[in-house]
Amino acid sequence: MLKGKHKNYQNLYTYMVKPSHPQLHQLEDEDFIGFWEEDGMGILFFHCQKEQLIDNLSKKYEFKIYDKQVIPYREWNENRFPKPIKVGKLTIAPVWVEGNWDLVFDPSVVFGEGQHPTTAMMLELGWELYTKFEKPEKVLDIGCGSGILTLFWAKLGANVTAIDLNPLCVKVTQHNLELNGLRNQAELKQGDILNLLPIEADLVLGNLYRLLLLKLFENEHFWKAKYYLLSGFSLDMEKELLEKISTLPLKILIRRTSQNWVCWLVKKLS
Ligand SMILES: C[S@@+](CC[C@H](N)C(=O)[O-])C[C@H]1O[C@@H](n2cnc3c(N)ncnc32)[C@H](O)[C@@H]1O
Structure with a gap:
């Protein structure tokens, strides 16, 4: 999710880890976007490179890093970059798009x-x-x-x-x-x-x-x-x-x- 100085998404820095650990959902780092957990493994998402932090976490929570990637946010979700949409009388827009919207959202x-x-x-x-x-x-x-x-x-x-x-x-x-x-x-x-x-x-x-x-x-x-x-x-x-x-x-x-x-x-x- 967007927080602090981060007002939109540019590149996603992902770290695939295994086994997963519940504490990884609670990371307080300002560049942390979120932790996607599925079937005992998980992917940590950041706004920038976090090698040192990941290294420390892997020792603390005893996980291995299986994959690292840098993905432009525009290519995430099969290139479906979020844009404002209109449904009936309601307008819904990503939170970073300026305007007078009925609903705003952070697609994460x-x-x-x-x-x-x-x-x-x-x-x-x-x-x-x-x-x-x-x-x-x-x-x-x-x-x-x-x-x-x-x-x-x-x-x-x-x-x-x-x-x-x-x-x-x-x-x-x-x-x-x-x-x-x-x-x-x-x-x-x-x-x-x-x-x-x-x-x-x-x-x-x-x-x-x-x-x-x-x-x-x-x-x-x-x-x-x-x-x-x-x-x-x-x-x-x-x-x-x-x-x-x-x-x-x-x-x-x-x-x-x-x-x-x-x-x-x-x-x-x-
Ligand atoms: C295709 S997405 C739909 C997201 C949103 N509702 C939309 O229409 O754009 C399907 C969602 O279902 C969730 N999901 C998959 N299996 C589920 C289950 N057994 N119980 C609850 N949620 C599940 C996934 O994590 C995913 O977020």
């Missing part, structure tokens, strides 16, 4: 910089749900990433439960809620959604991957809400996902595609 190094077709469709169809169908009061954001969807729904007045497996995503989402004065409209949880259901909501957001969607679809606790916005799957995966829900009392109200990606707005029939 997690997914949810707003440029991916799936995120864009989740936002667009969210606006269509809000303006044409219903204004949900409780929203569950599964896999909140940067928190961009959580911010959007909190701004529209909903109470949001935002969950992510990746602790860095939860930190970034909290930071972004605070940036917009929306912290008290969201509850944040770190963990695997499969261990956290059921969670009460009128609308469930799931921009996830195929295997997780398939697991969720067969979980009765997942199907407790009235509306679902689902994406993260491509056209060739759609048939399998459709078959999985074919016997459930559901109606796809809107199906949208963009660059081979699909997004559904689903209503549960009672």
